[in-house]
Amino acid sequence: MASLTIRNLNKTFGSVAVLKGIDLEVETGEFVVLVGPSGCGKSTLLAMIAGLESVSAGEIRIGERIVNGVAPKDRDIAMVFQSYALYPTMTVRANITFGMESRGVPKQAQAEALARVAALLQIQGLLDRKPSQLSGGQRQRVAMGRALVRDPALFLFDEPLSNLDAKLRVEMRTEIKKLYQRLGQTTIYVTHDQVEAMTLASRIAVMHQGRLQQFAEPRTVYDRPANMFVAGFIGSPPMNFLPAQISASGPAVLVLEESEGQGTRLPLPDDVAQSAGDGRRVLLGIRPENLTRYDHRWADEKPCLGTIKAPVEIVEPTGAETMAVVRIGSREVIARYEPDAAPAIGETVTLAVDMAKACLFDPATEMLI
Amino acid sequence: MAEAAGYDPLGAAGTWRHQRAKLVVYTLLCLFALYYVLPLGVVILNSFRDLPDINRNGLIGLPHSFSLNYWSLAWDKFCVGGTCAGIEPFFFNSVSMVVPATIISTAVGAVNGYVLAKWRFTGSEVLFGLMTLGVFMPGQMVLLPWARVLGWLGLTNTTSGLVLIHCVQGLSFTTLFCRNYYVNIPDDLIKAARIDGAGFWRIFRKIVLPLSPPILIVTVIWQFTNIWNEFLFAVIFSSGTHQPITAALIALSAGGTSVHQYNVESAAVLIAALPPLLVYVFGGRYFLRGLTQGALK
Ligand SMILES: Nc1ncnc2c1ncn2[C@@H]1O[C@H](COP(=O)(O)OP(=O)(O)OP(=O)(O)O)[C@@H](O)[C@H]1O
Numbered sequence: 333m334a335s336l337t338i339r340n341l342n343k344t345f346g347s348v349a350v351l352k353g354i355d356l357e358v359e360t361g362e363f364v365v366l367v368g369p370s371g372c373g374k375s376t377l378l379a380m381i382a383g384l385e386s387v388s389a390g391e392i393r394i395g396e397r398i399v400n401g402v403a404p405k406d407r408d409i410a411m412v413f414q415s416y417a418l419y420p421t422m423t424v425r426a427n428i429t430f431g432m433e434s435r436g437v438p439k440q441a442q443a444e445a446l447a448r449v450a451a452l453l454q455i456q457g458l459l460d461r462k463p464s465q466l467s468g469g470q471r472q473r474v475a476m477g478r479a480l481v482r483d484p485a486l487f488l489f490d491e492p493l494s495n496l497d498a499k500l501r502v503e504m505r506t507e508i509k510k511l512y513q514r515l516g517q518t519t520i521y522v523t524h525d526q527v528e529a530m531t532l533a534s535r536i537a538v539m540h541q542g543r544l545q546q547f548a549e550p551r552t553v554y555d556r557p558a559n560m561f562v563a564g565f566i567g568s569p570p571m572n573f574l575p576a577q578i579s580a581s582g583p584a585v586l587v588l589e590e591s592e593g594q595g596t597r598l599p600l601p602d603d604v605a606q607s608a609g610d611g612r613r614v615l616l617g618i619r620p621e622n623l624t625r626y627d628h629r630w631a632d633e634k635p636c637l638g639t640i641k642a643p644v645e646i647v648e649p650t651g652a653e654t655m656a657v658v659r660i661g662s663r664e665v666i667a668r669y670e671p672d673a674a675p676a677i678g679e680t681v682t683l684a685v686d687m688a689k690a691c692l693f694d695p696a697t698e699m700l701i
Numbered sequence: 702m703a704e705a706a707g708y709d710p711l712g713a714a715g716t717w718r719h720q721r722a723k724l725v726v727y728t729l730l731c732l733f734a735l736y737y738v739l740p741l742g743v744v745i746l747n748s749f750r751d752l753p754d755i756n757r758n759g760l761i762g763l764p765h766s767f768s769l770n771y772w773s774l775a776w777d778k779f780c781v782g783g784t785c786a787g788i789e790p791f792f793f794n795s796v797s798m799v800v801p802a803t804i805i806s807t808a809v810g811a812v813n814g815y816v817l818a819k820w821r822f823t824g825s826e827v828l829f830g831l832m833t834l835g836v837f838m839p840g841q842m843v844l845l846p847w848a849r850v851l852g853w854l855g856l857t858n859t860t861s862g863l864v865l866i867h868c869v870q871g872l873s874f875t876t877l878f879c880r881n882y883y884v885n886i887p888d889d890l891i892k893a894a895r896i897d898g899a900g901f902w903r904i905f906r907k908i909v910l911p912l913s914p915p916i917l918i919v920t921v922i923w924q925f926t927n928i929w930n931e932f933l934f935a936v937i938f939s940s941g942t943h944q945p946i947t948a949a950l951i952a953l954s955a956g957g958t959s960v961h962q963y964n965v966e967s968a969a970v971l972i973a974a975l976p977p978l979l980v981y982v983f984g985g986r987y988f989l990r991g992l993t994q995g996a997l998k
Pocket residue numbers: 345348350368369370371372373374375376377524
């Protein structure tokens with residue numbers, strides 16, 4: 333096990349800059365998830381850590397060692413590919429032991445390691461099969477086995493679950509989490525699925541267009557997203573944005589610009605108002621679960637509760653909760669309801685806005701205030 | 702409506718028209734087949750007829766005599782260019798040329814293809830383009846350069862010289878075949894193997910080669926047939942007892958006597974054509990399969 337340090341890492345393919353100044357410090361035993369939309373450079377970053385892509389500029393350290401020029405086999409890493417990359421002409425057994433064979437591990441030790449991993453992943457019955465005789469989920473396990481059979485400094489996963497169907501993906505996700513809790517290995521895990529990122533990560537690194545947007549614990553990324561991209565990318569349905577202006581005359585409030593009639597006034601925690609500044613125009617970011625049916629009993633519990641009246645346009649039941657799309661000014665905003673308390677289409681509802689959970693963004697820079 | 706008027710619920714007229722068309726097509730095909738097979742048939746028949754029979758009844762005709770003698774004459778007794786050992790020595794000249802040339806050109810082509818498909822370097826695409834240019838280069842163009850090269854190497858009029866020529870000339874094909882087959886092997890396999898600690902040759906031996914039989918069969922059949930049947934280099938760069946069988950056949954028909962031994966010559970031609978024919982009969986299936994099938998099923 334080792335830590336991973338990435339400093340000002342850049343990658344260009346020809347004249348196209350794919351990674352731009354990535355800085356990342358992963359501590360020993362951490363499970364870091366790289367997440368971002370398709371094409372943002374996650375796989376490229378992982379391939380550079382593995383040594384499969386060259387470094388254009390910057391530095392990669394595994395433990396104390398700079399590995400920029402070190403061959404993949406000498407980096408002490410193990411990797412699981414999105415395509416699984418199982419050797420098609422070898423049995424599962426040979427697939428798993430191929431690496432040890434290459435490194436000249438004695439037969440006895442190979443057999444022990446194989447038995448341990450086969451038991452861990454419950455693939456003892458599959459050892460003599462060829463990859464073409466396995467189901468998708470079994471292939472995935474074998475691919476994991478090939479990585480787990482070694483005790484590397486670093487585990488690298490490139491979207492290992494994206495080829496599985498939804499149900500199996502959830503199962504394997506739980507299993508990866510269990511494995512990690514058991515083994516505690518330093519892991520870099522790439523996905524574009526934000527649920528996977530939230531459930532697995534000890535820290536999430538959100539990437540967009542070759543830049544690192546935020547690197548923090550899942551809770552922080554969710555509650556205090558560093559900018560509007562992260563706010564919109566993490567969370568489903570995504571965060572709502574409403575243009576507003578801060579007014580600090582009397583108790584601090586936020587005046588929505590686009591609500592009908594007089595501007596709706598929402599209370600604002602004093603410290604937030606202070607740091608943002610009086611009269612400043614902002615974008616209010618509020619997640620659907622903090623925008624819900626108003627209940628009188630909350631008045632005492634939640635000190636910073638505002639209300640908005642808005643007409644309901646669409647109602648989308650999902651089972652555990654019901655999403656209501658309401659119109660505020662020209663914007664469609666998603667609110668979350670308990671299924672029992674779901675509104676009817678066309679009804680004008682009073683929504684409670686939990687302003688303690690609100691995020692304010694600068695409209696120009698899109699950064700969190 | 703036109704379609705409704707032509708509608709024929711029993712399909713009787715349709716069937717009749719169908720059958721007539723089929724008849725025409727099959728007749729035509731049979732005629733063509735006959736046309737192509739006829740020369741071979743004539744040669745086969747002539748290899749069993751005695752000379753008076755051929756002279757009396759013409760080259761094309763049904764046999765009035767039958768003897769297996771001419772085959773054995775052609776094989777190891779008939780006189781070619783002064784020596785009277787039949788075409789056997791030339792047959793084995795061809796074997797000792799075609800076997801190493803096929804093996805070497807296939808092996809080198811496989812490694813070339815592996816490098817060009819999986820270990821790209823700056824300029825590798827250009828290099829590949831230049832190599833495939835060799836496919837379109839007529840043999841006549843390189844006769845003079847080869848004469849010089851064989852001279853320098855002291856390989857003039859040797860089987861090794863011909864092996865060298867066929868290896869080099871065949872590389873364009875074998876490289877093209879193998880490279881195009883290997884690009885279909887996923888890059889991730891190679892990457893996984895590199896992380897697993899395997900090097901260039903180990904990846905080739907353990908991962909790429911086991912996936913290769915279909916394309917190796919194709920290149921072997923292709924190379925074997927072409928080198929065996931090759932004539933231009935054979936006549937120009939070999940003479941006397943060093944000739945491969947294709948060149949020796951000419952010497953045989955131009956033999957001292959003015960009388961043409963059509964029966965023996967026919968048998969000799971058939972013997973010379975046998976190996977590629979056998980390769981085609983037994984390997985043709987794999988050849989087609991290898992060309993149409995990707996690296997991973
Ligand atoms: N070998 C290459 N040559 C040129 N451009 C490349 C190469 N490899 C990747 N890119 C480009 O780099 C960018 C990042 O690619 P990368 O595969 O890292 O994205 P990703 O974040 O993994 O996306 P996905 O979620 O779809 O896997 C893409 O725009 C891609 O087109």
